[in-house]
Amino acid sequence: MLLSTGPDAIVLAVSDAFSHAFSVEARPVVGVSLYDLSELALVGCESTREALRGSIALVVASGTPDCVILTAEYGEHAALTEAKCSWRVEHAPVHDESGELVCVRQTVTACKAAAEIASSATLPDSELRYRTLFEQINQGFCIIEMLFHEDGTAADYRFLTVNPAFEAQTGLVKATGRTMLELAPHHEKHWFETYGEVARTGMPAHFQNEAAMLDRWYNVHAFRLDPSRPNQVAILFSDITEQRNADQRRKRSERGARAAALLAEAATRRLDALLEVVPVGIVVSDRNGAIERENRMFAQLWGQHHPTRTTLADLGSWRARWADHSTRHGHALELADWTTARALRGEEAVGDLLEIESFDEPPVRRVLLSSGAPIRDENGEITGAVVAQLDITERIAAEEELLVAAKRKDEFLAMLSHELRNPLAPIASAADLIRVFPNDEPRVSKASAIIARQAKHMASLIEDLLDVSRVTQGLVQYEFEVLDLNRAAADAIEQVRPIIERKKHRFSLHTSPGAALVRGDEKRLIQVLANLLINAAKYTPEGGTIDFTVRIESGNVKLVVSDNGIGMTPDVTAHAFELFSQAERSADRSQGGLGIGLALVRSLVTAHGGSVYAWSAGPGLGSTFVVCLPYLEVTHAGLYRAEHPTAGESSSLAELKMLIVDDNADAAEALGMLVETAGNDVQYASDATTALEVVERWRPDVCLLDVGLPDIDGYELAGMLRNRAETAKVVLVAVTGYGLPQDKEKALAAGFDHHFVKPLDFKSLLGVLGEIASPKK
Numbered sequence: 201m202l203l204s205t206g207p208d209a210i211v212l213a214v215s216d217a218f219s220h221a222f223s224v225e226a227r228p229v230v231g232v233s234l235y236d237l238s239e240l241a242l243v244g245c246e247s248t249r250e251a252l253r254g255s256i257a258l259v260v261a262s263g264t265p266d267c268v269i270l271t272a273e274y275g276e277h278a279a280l281t282e283a284k285c286s287w288r289v290e291h292a293p294v295h296d297e298s299g300e301l302v303c304v305r306q307t308v309t310a311c312k313a314a315a316e317i318a319s320s321a322t323l324p325d326s327e328l329r330y331r332t333l334f335e336q337i338n339q340g341f342c343i344i345e346m347l348f349h350e351d352g353t354a355a356d357y358r359f360l361t362v363n364p365a366f367e368a369q370t371g372l373v374k375a376t377g378r379t380m381l382e383l384a385p386h387h388e389k390h391w392f393e394t395y396g397e398v399a400r401t402g403m404p405a406h407f408q409n410e411a412a413m414l415d416r417w418y419n420v421h422a423f424r425l426d427p428s429r430p431n432q433v434a435i436l437f438s439d440i441t442e443q444r445n446a447d448q449r450r451k452r453s454e455r456g457a458r459a460a461a462l463l464a465e466a467a468t469r470r471l472d473a474l475l476e477v478v479p480v481g482i483v484v485s486d487r488n489g490a491i492e493r494e495n496r497m498f499a500q501l502w503g504q505h506h507p508t509r510t511t512l513a514d515l516g517s518w519r520a521r522w523a524d525h526s527t528r529h530g531h532a533l534e535l536a537d538w539t540t541a542r543a544l545r546g547e548e549a550v551g552d553l554l555e556i557e558s559f560d561e562p563p564v565r566r567v568l569l570s571s572g573a574p575i576r577d578e579n580g581e582i583t584g585a586v587v588a589q590l591d592i593t594e595r596i597a598a599e600e601e602l603l604v605a606a607k608r609k610d611e612f613l614a615m616l617s618h619e620l621r622n623p624l625a626p627i628a629s630a631a632d633l634i635r636v637f638p639n640d641e642p643r644v645s646k647a648s649a650i651i652a653r654q655a656k657h658m659a660s661l662i663e664d665l666l667d668v669s670r671v672t673q674g675l676v677q678y679e680f681e682v683l684d685l686n687r688a689a690a691d692a693i694e695q696v697r698p699i700i701e702r703k704k705h706r707f708s709l710h711t712s713p714g715a716a717l718v719r720g721d722e723k724r725l726i727q728v729l730a731n732l733l734i735n736a737a738k739y740t741p742e743g744g745t746i747d748f749t750v751r752i753e754s755g756n757v758k759l760v761v762s763d764n765g766i767g768m769t770p771d772v773t774a775h776a777f778e779l780f781s782q783a784e785r786s787a788d789r790s791q792g793g794l795g796i797g798l799a800l801v802r803s804l805v806t807a808h809g810g811s812v813y814a815w816s817a818g819p820g821l822g823s824t825f826v827v828c829l830p831y832l833e834v835t836h837a838g839l840y841r842a843e844h845p846t847a848g849e850s851s852s853l854a855e856l857k858m859l860i861v862d863d864n865a866d867a868a869e870a871l872g873m874l875v876e877t878a879g880n881d882v883q884y885a886s887d888a889t890t891a892l893e894v895v896e897r898w899r900p901d902v903c904l905l906d907v908g909l910p911d912i913d914g915y916e917l918a919g920m921l922r923n924r925a926e927t928a929k930v931v932l933v934a935v936t937g938y939g940l941p942q943d944k945e946k947a948l949a950a951g952f953d954h955h956f957v958k959p960l961d962f963k964s965l966l967g968v969l970g971e972i973a974s975p976k977k
Contacts, residue, residue, distance in 0.1 A: 201234075201306040202294070205260045209234040209253070212303055221308070234306075247404060251423075254406040255291050258419075259304050264443060265292040267339065268406060268421050269436050288337075339438045340369030346392075346399040346431045347379065354396030356381045360432065369439045371414060384413040398422045398433050408440065417444045481568075481589040484575075485540050487582060488512065501566060501591060503559030512541055523567050523596075524553040543572035543585035567593045608778070623654035630654075664796055678721040678807065682832060682874065682962050685716040685725065685757050689750050692729035699737045700746065710749040716757040717832040719963065720808045725829075728804050731797040732761040732825050739823070740765030756810075756828040764822040768814070776814045777802040798825075805829070832963045856880045856973050857898065861891040861917070862906040862935070871904065874962055878969070888912035892920070895927055902972060907936040907947070915950040922951040931972050935960060 201218050204210040211229050219229075229237065235249050248270050255268045267290045288309040296302050344357040359375040367373055372383050380387050388411065398405050404423035411418060421436045475482055481498030485491055489512030499506070507517055515538050522528045522537075533554070535541060542549040549572040558564045572587035630647035637643045670676050689711065700707050718725075736746045740763040749760040768776065777798045798814075805812045810829040816822065858875055862868035863886050872882040883898060885891035888911050895903070903921065907914035914934060921927040933954045934947040947955045954968055 201308075203234060203256065203304045203306055205301055205304060207253075207257075209256055209304070211237075218308065221310070247402075251404050251406065251421075252289065255289065255421075256304055256306075258406065258408070259291045259293050260301065262408075262447075263293050263301060264440070264447075265290065266406075266419065267291070267436070267438075269423070269434075337363070337436075338365050339436055340366045341434070341436050342366055342375070343425065343432055343434050344380075344395065346396050346433060348396065348431075354392035356392065357395055357433075369418075369437065370411075370416070384411075387411070387413050395422055395433050395435070398424055399431050402427060402430070408444075416441045479590070481591070482586065483540075483589075484584060484586050485509075485544070486584045487544065489515070489540055489544065489585075492584065498589065501558065501568065501589060502556070503564075506559040512538070512544070515540070519557040519563075520554045521556075522553065523555040539570045539572040539587045539589075540585050543574050543587065544582060546574050546582055549573070549587075565593075566591055567596045623658045626650050627654045664800075676724070676807070678724065680719055680721055682717055682719055683722050683725070685718055685759065685829070686711040686750055688722060688726050689729055689748065689759070692726045692733060693748070695726070695730045696733040696737060699734060703737060703740070703742045703744070705737060705740060705743065706745045708745075708747050710747070710751070712750050712752050712757075714752070716750050716752055718757050718808070718829045719832055719961070720829065724804050725808065728801050728827065729759060729761075731801050732759075732827070735797055735825070736761050736763040736765065736823070739763070752831055755831055755833070757831045759827040759829075760824065762822065762824040767819045767821040768816040768823055769819060773814050773816050777812065801825075801827075856902055856969060857900040858882050858902045858904065859885060859891065859894055859898070859900040860904045861885045861888070861909065861914070862904075863887060863908075863910050864906070867906075871960065875969075878966060880969070888917045888920075891917060895921065895930070899926065900930060902931045902933060902969065904933045904935055905952075907934055907938070915946065918947075918951040933965075933968070 201214050202212040204212055211232055211234060214229050234252065251268050251270060255266045258264075258266045267288060270287045270289055290307040290309070292305045292307070293301050294303045294305050341363040343360045345360055346354060347356045347358060349355045356379045358379045359377065362375050366375065375383060380391070390409065391411070394405055394407070394409075397403070402424045404421065406421050408417065408419050410416070417440050419438045419440045422433055424430065425432055425434045475495040478495070479497060481501040482495045483491055483498050484493040488510070490510045491508070502518070507514065509515065509518075512535060515535055518538075520533045520538075522531050522533065539549045539552050549570075552570040554568045554570055556566050556568055558566065569590045569592050570587060571589075572585055574582045575584040575586060577583050627650070630650040633647045634644050689709065693707075693709065733746070733748065740746060745764045747760070747762045749758075749762075751758050751760075802812050805827055808829055810827060812825065812827045815824045815826075858872075858880050860868045860872050860875075860882060861884075862871075865884075865886065868884050868886075872884060876882050883894055883900070885894050888909050891903070891905075894900070905914040905917060909917065912920075914936070918932050918934070921930060921932060931954075932952045933956060934950075934952040935956050935958065936943065936947070937958045944955045956965060
């Protein structure tokens with residue numbers, strides 16, 4: 201019979217022999233729980249049902265066979281006619297091909313000799329009653345008599361009879377008539393307790409347990425044979441030590457395998473994480489060159505949608521050239537040259553320099569440093585290859601830029617030597633002339649003039665060098681103020697007018713209709729414009745055209761210098777503002793100079809928050825240089841409203857009375873003049889005491905307070921003004937050299953309404969004053 205593995209033991213199939221033996225039909229039985237088949241003597245009473253239930257459950261749980269001996273009322277059946285009968289019921293697991301338990305096979309064998317055990321009253325000779333049964337089974341079997349203490353607890357048991365397999369199963373010899381404690385003095389207590397419970401209750405027991413003193417494990421069925429002899433218990437048992445040890449070994453092996461798998465999985469995860477974060481492209485190939493694995497960086501280098509590679513031949517569609525500056529530099533890689541191919545041949549493949557073209561759209565060119573190594577098995581056979589590729593495109597570009605910079609430096613030193621020798625030659629000649637003709641006044645006068653001019657020229661060269669050094673190192677002290685670039689342009693033109701007139705250039709100037717206001721250092725911005733004009737004049741042939749335009753556009757003041765001179769190639773245009781690039785503009789040295797003027801222009805413009813760029817249509821087609829500086833629109837309105845009022849318009853700032861408190865008289869006066877140009881009334885105080893006196897009699901609308909005053913600091917003064925009823929609503933503006941966030945928080949906490957950091961941003965200040973004046977207007 202086949203039974204399901206569930207707790208109901210559903211009948212899945214019945215053999216013909218079973219149907220005949222128990223006079224049941226297969227069809228009505230299939231699909232019914234074994235325990236509901238009341239017509240079967242096997243399950244005719246609760247004790248047999250429980251014994252079967254325990255045996256089947258043990259097989260399902262352990263996956264090992266089990267056996268139980270049952271005695272029950274049987275009834276009339278075709279194959280068996282005895283009034284009573286005993287059965288040997290074997291349960292065995294049935295597994296599928298994958299090793300999964302699918303059902304339990306039940307085999308029932310009628311044991312007449314076993315039945316006679318239960319009916320010893322009819323057969324007086326016990327040896328004859330049991331001989332057949334004992335010889336048929338290889339399981340140990342014995343009948344014991346339980347011995348109890350006076351309090352009813354189990355004390356020991358005596359062996360009444362044992363079968364031939366008993367000795368092999370237990371290792372105990374001559375057991376009949378002796379107690380267990382005589383044979384094994386330290387036998388575990390739980391054995392006595394279990395058998396004592398069977399004797400007392402008559403309930404059979406089926407279990408597996410260890411007999412430590414016998415160094416064995418047993419599968420045991422214990423049951424009471426005759427209610428009239430309650431202290432006698434029959435025990436059918438099997439030595440499962442080897443089976444259990446095998447199970448333990450298997451479980452340990454499984455645990456070890458699971459632990460090893462977990463360790464391998466953890467190592468794989470760590471390797472995966474490492475491969476994904478390293479800035480190196482890594483690809484692993486099999487022995488045929490097919491990609492088995494690649495990391496994220498490799499996909500980025502070659503393109504996310506690069507072709508799948510199944511053999512080395514597929515590399516024919518991958519594009520790479522040698523970039524090692526050898527005789528093969530620039531040649532496409534042959535199939536055998538690829539790092540993977542060489543590693544698979546067991547060759548050294550370290551440090552290949554390749555220029556690749558990715559499969560991106562559009563393709564991207566990169567320079568890679570490629571290295572590879574073979575992967576070998578335990579026998580040393582090559583089974584694959586791993587290749588690492590590092591993107592060194594930026595490093596190669598930087599090295600090339602360094603080479604270009606070094607070349608420019610060498611050219612500059614050559615130019616510097618030439619430029620310094622030029623004035624030295626006439627100076628030396630003039631000195632010789634004075635030495636030869638010391639009394640020839642006209643010659644001495646002329647020679648002195650030559651020396652003076654050339655010395656001035658040398659001083660100008662040296663000053664240019666020092667100037668660019670100071671600017672590039674950030675050592676220039678700027679004096680920022682609001683100024684009109686229209687006027688600055690006029691001053692720059694005056695400086696370069698001699699060279700323009702000497703070369704007979706046609707020059708035109710176009711200024712903006714209104715003031716082109718910026719915040720900057722007037723001297724340095726005039727220097728910027730002069731350098732651009734000198735550059736245009738030098739590189740424009742005699743009689744050329746130079747246009748200079750100042751215009752306001754998109755929030756910037758644009759200064760544009762255009763000429764129709766020698767022009768520039770795109771490469772020269774790209775490096776026009778770099779140091780020492782003058783030599784690239786012209787093959788000869790007829791223009792002179794050190795090539796640092798435009799570099800100085802860029803540094804100064806950048807320091808003013810602006811930008812500069814150059815453009816040329818090509819050699820011989822002239823050049824255009826454009827400087828962009830932030831336009832001060834608000835400052836323009838404030839400074840020029842008083843000078844150029846419109847009809848019916850009154851200044852929104854004209855009503856403000858402002859007190860400037862600063863112990864630096866020059867700084868206070870300069871700020872006051874700017875504020876006055878916007879139509880405001882200004883008074884000054886050099887310390888807190890004077891400020892309080894002025895406030896008392898004058899009642900200003902705004903107080904600009906320097907925080908670092910000599911007697912009382914600006915924070916304390918602000919608090920005093922806030923605490924006075926007559927000045928509580930005065931707008932207080934802190935002017936300080938401290939610009940950290942906590943400094944602003946401290947000023948606002950002290951009572952200031954606004955916080956400005958020196959040097960003062962006049963555009964922002966006028967914006968604040970406009971907001972204050974608007975309500976008054």
